Amino acid sequence: MTSEVNPRTRRQGPAMLRGRAVPQTTTDQRLLDSRGPADWVHADPWRVLRIQAEFVEGFGLLAELPKAVSVFGSARTKPGSQEYELAVDIGARLHEAGYAVITGGGPGIMEAANKGCDENGGTSVGLGIELPFEQKLNDYLDIGLEFRYFFVRKTMFVKYSQAFVVLPGGFGTLDELFEAITLVQTKKITRFPIVLVGTEFWGGLLDWVRKVMLPSGKISPEDLDLVHLTDDPDEVVQVVRDAHLKAERRLQEEAAAVEAAAAEGT
Incomplete structure (x- = not known):
């Protein structure tokens, strides 16, 4: 349920701009562009405050969110397609397993996962982004x-x-996927499950990782275990649940070990 794109309309943070009010560049472009006059240097402290405000707004809005799974995939996937309906199914099953569903809030796979969660009574979240073209938040969100x-x-x-589920997508989906893998691989975050959905779509990429990256020493053998590939929505949920049950048991064992050590000390 998405509206047609209006090329003269731009969402910019919480604001909506039309016609001549639409800027020619995005906020990211203006922040990162080092060309031209240096006047922008004097505005950077104000940009820092804007960045800080975005963090505060996000943390405040999502702080009480229950355990959740992010679902990524193409915004170009059409409603009614096999991939769209698969994402709807996964969104519904994640809710049934006790998870909220977080997406990028747009159309395609994002809309489908939000729809499956929302229509079955779950907590559906969309985190959108300012783009040069209009892409409204979809209609299946409790929190946007x-x-x-x-x-x-x-x-x-x-x-x-607490997990990433990644369906077929483009460069944006690859960006989210590899950032998650990198954060887990480098132990910058606590390990969580990363599930790729679509063996035909992702199989070639993983074959290249195994046959090129691994033999050339660019990754370690254990890095291949950071992602799980499947076509089965039941398996998607099972992988996520098993990982979390394992993590909970580990935390309980660590807490018991601390208590035992404290008891011995007294």
Whole structure:
């Protein structure tokens, strides 16, 4: 349930701009562009406050979110397609397993996962982003938030998700996938499950990782275990639940070990 794109309309953070009010560049472009006059240097302290405000808004809105899974995939996937309906099914099953569903808030796979969760009574969240073209938040959200900066939005995905489920998508989907893998591989975050859905779509990529990256020494053999590939929505949920049950048992064992050590000390 998405509306047609209006090329003269731009969402910019919480604001909506039309016609001549639409800027020619995005907020990220203006922050990162080092060309031209240096006047922008004097505005950076104000940009820092805007960035800070985005973090505060996101943390405040999502702080009480229950355990959640982020679902990624193409915004170009059409309603009614096999991939769209698969994402609807996964969104519904994640809710049934006790998880909220977080997406990028847009159309396609994002809309489908939000729809499956929302229509079955779950908590459905969308984290949108300012783009040069209009992409409204979909209609299946309980909580929706639009960001100016990609890096703030990515922080929200990682901070408030206990797993990533990745369906077929384009460059944006690959960006989210490999950032998650990198954060887990480098132990910058606690390990959580990363599930790729679509053996035909993702199989070639994983074959290249195994046959090129691994033999050339660019990754370690254990890095291949960071992702799980499947076509089965039941398996998606099972992988996520098993990982969390294992993590809970580990925390309980560590807590028991601390208590035992304390008891011995007394």
